[in-house]
Amino acid sequence: MAEFDRLFDELQKRSSMDKSALSKLIDEKKKKVGAGYLTDMGALFLVASDLGITLDYTMTSDLTLKNLYVGANEITILSRVLSIYPVQNYTRKDGSQGFYRKIILFDKDDSIKATLWDEKATLIDSLNINPNTVVRIIKGYVKADLDGRPVLHLGLRGSIEVVNDQELIRKFPTIEEVTKDISAIKSPAPYLSVRGSIKTEPKSSQFTRKDGSQGSVIHFYINDIESDQAVRVAIWDSELKAVESLQIGFIVRLINVRAKMLSYGEIELHGDAGTSLEVISKKIIHKASPMSFRLLSIGPTQEGKSSSALLIDSVKRFYTLLAKNGAYNKLLSIKPDNLITCYPKEIINSKIVCDDEKSIVTKTLDDPIYPKLESLLLKIKDTRNIDHPVFIKAIALSHASIKDVATKDGSIIKKAEIMVGDETGERKIIAWRDLSILLEKISPGEKLRINAIIPQISENNEPVFIIRPYSSIEKITS
Numbered sequence: 001m002a003e004f005d006r007l008f009d010e011l012q013k014r015s016s017m018d019k020s021a022l023s024k025l026i027d028e029k030k031k032k033v034g035a036g037y038l039t040d041m042g043a044l045f046l047v048a049s050d051l052g053i054t055l056d057y058t059m060t061s062d063l064t065l066k067n068l069y070v071g072a073n074e075i076t077i078l079s080r081v082l083s084i085y086p087v088q089n090y091t092r093k094d095g096s097q098g099f100y101r102k103i104i105l106f107d108k109d110d111s112i113k114a115t116l117w118d119e120k121a122t123l124i125d126s127l128n129i130n131p132n133t134v135v136r137i138i139k140g141y142v143k144a145d146l147d148g149r150p151v152l153h154l155g156l157r158g159s160i161e162v163v164n165d166q167e168l169i170r171k172f173p174t175i176e177e178v179t180k181d182i183s184a185i186k187s188p189a190p191y192l193s194v195r196g197s198i199k200t201e202p203k204s205s206q207f208t209r210k211d212g213s214q215g216s217v218i219h220f221y222i223n224d225i226e227s228d229q230a231v232r233v234a235i236w237d238s239e240l241k242a243v244e245s246l247q248i249g250f251i252v253r254l255i256n257v258r259a260k261m262l263s264y265g266e267i268e269l270h271g272d273a274g275t276s277l278e279v280i281s282k283k284i285i286h287k288a289s290p291m292s293f294r295l296l297s298i299g300p301t302q303e304g305k306s307s308s309a310l311l312i313d314s315v316k317r318f319y320t321l322l323a324k325n326g327a328y329n330k331l332l333s334i335k336p337d338n339l340i341t342c343y344p345k346e347i348i349n350s351k352i353v354c355d356d357e358k359s360i361v362t363k364t365l366d367d368p369i370y371p372k373l374e375s376l377l378l379k380i381k382d383t384r385n386i387d388h389p390v391f392i393k394a395i396a397l398s399h400a401s402i403k404d405v406a407t408k409d410g411s412i413i414k415k416a417e418i419m420v421g422d423e424t425g426e427r428k429i430i431a432w433r434d435l436s437i438l439l440e441k442i443s444p445g446e447k448l449r450i451n452a453i454i455p456q457i458s459e460n461n462e463p464v465f466i467i468r469p470y471s472s473i474e475k476i477t478s
Helices: 002-015 019-033 040-050 118-126 325-332 433-438
Strands: 075-084 088-091 097-106 111-117 134-144 150-154 159-162 189-198 203-208 214-223 230-236 251-261 267-271 276-281 291-298 306-312 318-324 339-342 346-348 351-354 360-362 390-396 401-406 412-422 425-432 447-457 463-476
Touching (some): 002 019, 019 040, 075 189, 075 251, 097 118, 111 189, 230 251, 291 318, 291 447, 306 325, 306 463, 318 325, 318 463, 325 360, 433 463
Parallel strands (some): 111 150, 230 267, 318 351, 425 463
Antiparallel strands (some): 075 097, 097 111, 134 150, 134 159, 214 230, 251 276, 291 306, 291 339, 306 318, 339 360, 346 351, 390 412, 412 425, 447 463
8 A cells, every 4th residue: 555655645735635635535436436446546546637636656567457446557467358349430539530449358356348549459450369368458547437447448658469478378267267157147247258058049130229220139048057047148239150050059158248137036148249159069968877866856847747856966966857748747756855766868968858757766775875855954044155056944934925027028927025034044035937836825934945946146136045947845834
C-alpha cells in the first residue's frame, strides 16, 4: 500500500481536502461502482478524475490480472488469450473512421476484456495471435466499462507481443485446463469455457431489433458430461461455421460464453461474435460390460413408461440410469439401497440406458464396498459448495408453493418450492415441470428423507436444492 499512500497524500495536498473527507469520497466511489470492481487504488484514481486532478502512476513490471484496477496507466500485463472478436469500425469525434478489436484475456485468477485501437488491432493477425497464445501487453491503460468492470485498453503508445519463454508460458493455465463442466456452473459468470455433449441439433433464426437492425441467434441444448443436466445455449450475432457439422452426442467445448441465471432458477449459456466452438470428440456411445452399483434413488415415472435412477459404484462415482420398457418395470420392483448389476444397452459417459427386464439384476449378497445410503446423509449446512447429488433428513417448514412460470420462449412451465430445515439451517427446495409432483403433498411438520438433490446458487445468490429426474422424497413416520 506504499504507492497508494503516496498518491493519497498527493491528492490530498492538490485538492486541499482533509484526510477524512477524501477517504469518505473513496469509500462512496467504491459503493457506487459496486463491490468487486474497484480496489482502493482504482477508487482513488476515479475520485482524482472527478476533482479534475491527474495522478501520475506508472507501472512497468509484468503484472497479472488480479493487479489491475480502474485508473491504472502505462502498465505491462501478462496473460493468455481466451477469445478474439472480429474487427469493428467506429466514428471518431472529428467524424473520421477508425477501427478496434476486442480480445478476452485470462490467467489463473481472473479474466478481463481488452480493446485494441486502430493499428494495434492489426497486430492480432500480423503476430499470428490465437486463443491460448500467451501475450504481453505493454503500456496499456484501464478504464471502467459501462457496467463498472475494468477494461484494458491498448492505444497509440502501447504494443502487444507474443511470449515465447516456455518457463513463463507454463505459469498460465490453458483454455483446456480452465474448462468447466455444466454441473460446476452454479452462479452467473462471464468469460467461461464450458464442456458438454450436444443434446439437440443447432437451429439458427433471424430477428429485427427495436432500432430496426437485423440480428441472428444460434440456439441448442448441451448436456453435462457426467449427468443428465442440460442447459440452453444461445449464441448471438455470430457466424460460427462449426455448428453446421454438429451432431447429437458430439462432445464440444464452448469458449467465451456467459452463464446467466434465469428467473426460474435454471442456467443458460449466452455467447456472441467472440464465442468459438471446438469439437473435442465424436459421440461417445458404446456397448458396455456388466456393471454393479448400489441403487440410491428412483425418480418419478416419466412419459413413455420410463424412470431415472441414481446409482453409485464401488469407488463412489455417481451414475444415472434411464430404465425403459421392461427395465422400467424391473427397476420399480427394487428398493433403494439394494445392490444391482446392469447389463446396459448403451452407456453415454456416466449415463446408463437399460430397456430390457433382464438388463437389471438384483444382487443377493450385500457388499460394503458400495457406499450405503445412510453413509451419504449430510446436514444442510454441509451441502454448500458440493457439486454432486446430496442426501438429507429434514422437516418440512411450509406447504409447497406451486405456480406457472413463463419461460423466455413463451412456454409455461410449473415451478414448486418448499422450505425444509434441520438443526443446522434451512433451505428451499425447487422442482420444475413434472417433477413438482414430488413436493405437492408435503405438509409442514412432516419429517422427510430427501434423496439425490442438487445444491445450487439461485439468481438471488441464495443456496437452494434442485430436484432432478432421479430425486425422491420419503416421509419418515417413526
